[in-house]
Amino acid sequence: MPDDVTGAGTLVEAPARPGVAVRLVELRRSFGPVVALDGLSLEIVPGELVALLGPSGCGKTTALRALAGLQELDSGQVFVDGRDITRVSAHRRGMGMVFQAYSLFPNMTARENVAYGLRLRRVPAAQRRKRAGELLDLVGLASHAGHYPDQLSGGQQQRVALARALAIQPKVLLLDEPLSALDAKVRAQLRDEIRAVQREVGTTTLFVTHDQEEALAMADRVGVMSAGRLQQIASPVELYERPRTAFVAEFVGLTNRLAGTAGGGSVQLLGARVPLLPGSVESGPVTVLVRPESLLVTPAEPDAAERAAGRVLAATFLGALCRVRVRLDDGTVLLAQVSSVDVTQLAPGTPVRVGVRPAPVLAIAGSA
Amino acid sequence: MRARAAIRWSILVVVGIYLLLPILAMVEFSTRGAGSSRTLAAWRAIGTDADLVSAITVSVELALLTVAGTLLLLVPTMTWVQLRVPRMRRLVEFICLLPLTIPAIVIVVGIAPIYAWVNYLLGDSPLTLTFVYIVLVLPYAYRAIAAGLSGVDIVTLAEAARSLGASWRQVLLRIVIPNIRGGIISAAVISVALVLGEFTIASLLNFNTLQVVINLLGKRDAAVSVAVSVAALVFAFLLLLVLAQVAPRRRGAGMAEVEDA
Numbered sequence: 001m002p003d004d005v006t007g008a009g010t011l012v013e014a015p016a017r018p019g020v021a022v023r024l025v026e027l028r029r030s031f032g033p034v035v036a037l038d039g040l041s042l043e044i045v046p047g048e049l050v051a052l053l054g055p056s057g058c059g060k061t062t063a064l065r066a067l068a069g070l071q072e073l074d075s076g077q078v079f080v081d082g083r084d085i086t087r088v089s090a091h092r093r094g095m096g097m098v099f100q101a102y103s104l105f106p107n108m109t110a111r112e113n114v115a116y117g118l119r120l121r122r123v124p125a126a127q128r129r130k131r132a133g134e135l136l137d138l139v140g141l142a143s144h145a146g147h148y149p150d151q152l153s154g155g156q157q158q159r160v161a162l163a164r165a166l167a168i169q170p171k172v173l174l175l176d177e178p179l180s181a182l183d184a185k186v187r188a189q190l191r192d193e194i195r196a197v198q199r200e201v202g203t204t205t206l207f208v209t210h211d212q213e214e215a216l217a218m219a220d221r222v223g224v225m226s227a228g229r230l231q232q233i234a235s236p237v238e239l240y241e242r243p244r245t246a247f248v249a250e251f252v253g254l255t256n257r258l259a260g261t262a263g264g265g266s267v268q269l270l271g272a273r274v275p276l277l278p279g280s281v282e283s284g285p286v287t288v289l290v291r292p293e294s295l296l297v298t299p300a301e302p303d304a305a306e307r308a309a310g311r312v313l314a315a316t317f318l319g320a321l322c323r324v325r326v327r328l329d330d331g332t333v334l335l336a337q338v339s340s341v342d343v344t345q346l347a348p349g350t351p352v353r354v355g356v357r358p359a360p361v362l363a364i365a366g367s368a
Numbered sequence: 369m370r371a372r373a374a375i376r377w378s379i380l381v382v383v384g385i386y387l388l389l390p391i392l393a394m395v396e397f398s399t400r401g402a403g404s405s406r407t408l409a410a411w412r413a414i415g416t417d418a419d420l421v422s423a424i425t426v427s428v429e430l431a432l433l434t435v436a437g438t439l440l441l442l443v444p445t446m447t448w449v450q451l452r453v454p455r456m457r458r459l460v461e462f463i464c465l466l467p468l469t470i471p472a473i474v475i476v477v478g479i480a481p482i483y484a485w486v487n488y489l490l491g492d493s494p495l496t497l498t499f500v501y502i503v504l505v506l507p508y509a510y511r512a513i514a515a516g517l518s519g520v521d522i523v524t525l526a527e528a529a530r531s532l533g534a535s536w537r538q539v540l541l542r543i544v545i546p547n548i549r550g551g552i553i554s555a556a557v558i559s560v561a562l563v564l565g566e567f568t569i570a571s572l573l574n575f576n577t578l579q580v581v582i583n584l585l586g587k588r589d590a591a592v593s594v595a596v597s598v599a600a601l602v603f604a605f606l607l608l609l610v611l612a613q614v615a616p617r618r619r620g621a622g623m624a625e626v627e628d629a
Binding site: 068069070090091092093094096097099104105116117120121161164168174 | 521533534
């Protein structure tokens with residue numbers, strides 16, 4: 001009997017398996033002419049939750065499936081806890097996985113689903129039942145233990161799937177867009193629950209999503225992927241505030257493209273000099289990527305004459321914040337984010353001045 | 369609403385009469401005695417005619433062997449194709465449906481030389497008909513199992529089971545088969561019905577199965593022949609009834625009734 005499932009302590013109170021390190025080295029995989037993984041390398045430290053974020057077809061799910069052993073690789077290596085598991089069969093890898101599609105076994109109750117992995121490991125029935133009960137309690141579904149999947153809602157099914165994945169005390173927890181089939185309210189709730197459970201059990205987790213809000217809210221680090229490659233991996237704050245490439249800047253959050261002139265580590269933009277982020281083009285005419293919240297929009301007043309002039313095209317109320325669309329006199333259209341308190345002065349047609357906060361920006365080659 | 373219910377009931381009654389009338393006529397014919405009297409002599413003869421009892425035994429054994437052979441062949445193959453080589457699905461489907469397009473007489477002509485070898489190697493037991501019957505029921509069993517497989521996301525379920533540590537054998541036995549039980553039962557029912565009703569191939573290959581013996585009896589004693597036919601129908605009906613009880617039923621509330629907690 002494997003020692004990873006036989007401890008007397010509960011999974012919840014005392015995690016028997018602290019997180020382990022994961023290392024993906026130069027993973028390559030093509031499907032005919034389509035390159036899904038183009039030399040992807042990634043390291044995850046023990047207990048960390050890393051999200052892979054990217055558009056459809058960027059290779060994020062292929063990477064997760066390669067780690068699970070469900071996807072064969074053309075080349076590359078997968079290390080878990082320092083051991084090369086590239087050639088190890090999926091059922092011997094000890095990964096817990098929650099899928100995008102509902103994946104509970106329809107012929108088993110919630111409890112039987114959770115206990116299934118333990119049953120495969122020949123854990124005694126009484127112990128299986130106890131652990132399944134604990135895990136269901138952890139995901140708030142202890143009262144649904146006897147329900148079959150078709151008696152559970154989508155959110156409940158994904159909670160049971162999470163409990164089932166955790167029941168085997170996996171080396172790594174793999175989440176393949178587990179929230180994408182759920183409605184917005186349940187998704188937000190379950191997102192927080194998954195994060196809380198992951199923190200509690202301390203399992204190293206790889207989470208795949210195309211939803212940037214989900215990735216930024218849940219992950220310790222977010223890796224942005226494009227065309228089978230990792231564009232940047234960083235903490236959510238760093239990724240948002242210090243994107244290394246135009247793709248990352250534009251994929252994560254909203255971005256305006258503005259023309260500017262770079263030189264001396266900064267760029268002249270909307271009447272101000274703004275510092276440049278590392279990786280920027282550092283001289284000459286550039287396109288500057290600016291977040292909506294970095295723009296300052298005020299009604300046109302003489303003391304703001306150094307800023308660019310324009311007119312409000314539209315204002316969208318979003319609760320505490322508003323998005324204001326402004327057309328500058330040179331024809332450039334910008335999206336700015338302002339407080340809802342200020343938006344009363346920014347009705348469509350209002351002449352305004354637009355400036356920029358002195359936060360570092362990314363400048364790329366080419367015209368806006 | 370009331371008019372619609374009346375139409376529904378009318379259709380049901382007409383169809384019921386259409387289906388039951390021939391059976392009632394057969395029962396009436398098989399119980400006809402001398403003059404206008406009634407007798408169960410033909411029905412009693414079913415158990416006493418040695419040829420008939422032997423043929424019934426052979427046909428039931430053939431049905432069981434065919435069902436077992438077909439399921440053993442098809443379920444793992446179709447599951448494997450769906451999970452591992454989905455691009456082969458069209459080819460497998462084409463091969464499995466092929467017997468549907470070939471008349472039984474053509475099959476017999478084609479396999480007669482093969483059966484000479486089968487008889488030489490395995491003896492001339494009528495149970496060797498199992499091989500050709502498996503081919504015969506292949507299209508129907510394939511469709512039934514394919515319907516079962518398409519009803520569940522077998523790929524995701526198998527991957528979930530694999531990630532939890534299940535071997536391919538455990539995936540098949542614990543995950544796939546329980547979840548396509550309806551399709552498997554349908555395949556079994558169709559196979560049994562086909563084997564119990566098959567005449568052409570058995571007759572031309574000179575094996576005495578139930579239908580062949582019924583045909584021979586019909587020439588000798590029509591009443592017994594008809595009684596056996598009715599009994600076979602009743603047996604098939606009872607079999608369907610039993611299998612319907614075994615088939616999975618939807619449990620509890622549907623998703624529409626469940627709200628997210």
